[in-house]
Amino acid sequence: MDLGVVSFRQGCVQGRITPLKTAASRTNLPVPEEVLELLRQWRSVTIHGAPGDWVFASPYTKSKRPFWPAQLLKTHIKPVALALGLPNIGWHSFRHTVSAWGKEAGLELEEVKTLLRHENLATTSEVYGDLGMEAKRRIQQQLVNFVKQQATRVQ
Numbered sequence: 001m002d003l004g005v006v007s008f009r010q011g012c013v014q015g016r017i018t019p020l021k022t023a024a025s026r027t028n029l030p031v032p033e034e035v036l037e038l039l040r041q042w043r044s045v046t047i048h049g050a051p052g053d054w055v056f057a058s059p060y061t062k063s064k065r066p067f068w069p070a071q072l073l074k075t076h077i078k079p080v081a082l083a084l085g086l087p088n089i090g091w092h093s094f095r096h097t098v099s100a101w102g103k104e105a106g107l108e109l110e111e112v113k114t115l116l117r118h119e120n121l122a123t124t125s126e127v128y129g130d131l132g133m134e135a136k137r138r139i140q141q142q143l144v145n146f147v148k149q150q151a152t153r154v155q
Contacts, residue, residue: 004031008117012054012066022119029117099128 007028011018020026031039042056043049048063057063073091081089095116102112113124 004033004036005029006031012069015065015068017065024113024117024119027114027117029115096128099124104134 005028008020008026011020011025039055046057047059048054048057050063053063054066056066058065058067069091073089078089081087099112099116102115103109107115109121109125112128113121116124116128118124
């Protein structure tokens with residue numbers, strides 16, 4: 001087992017344990033050191049921290065299932081989001097954010113696809129596709145600068 005790598009083996013959809021759908025969704029990913037530290041802290045306080053337990057095992061199921069994601073969203077994440085003026089937060093909001101930030105950080109589309117564990121590039125570009133306005137301005141300006149540079153070469 002590599003330290004600092006997360007392995008995805010199964011999912012939990014509406015309370016049912018499910019296999020992961022695609023090879024891409026089963027891809028291992030590195031875990032940033034800051035996240036590792038938070039997970040170590042969590043493991044030190046949870047009563048279900050055995051190696052075979054879900055990372056966020058529910059005490060209500062004696063670690064047989066993870067916490068119910070919809071309930072976590074409803075009771076913890078949405079109230080904070082609403083207080084910040086973000087009314088329509090859902091789990092996919094986080095995936096869209098990773099996609100947009102990755103693109104704005106200059107990652108290639110293939111790299112964003114890998115981080116999101118998408119099977120194909122079309123999902124990354126079409127479903128999670130748009131850049132923010134500032135990023136569009138920046139890349140548009142890069143194109144304008146390129147055209148200007150080419151125009152001065154011709155003269």
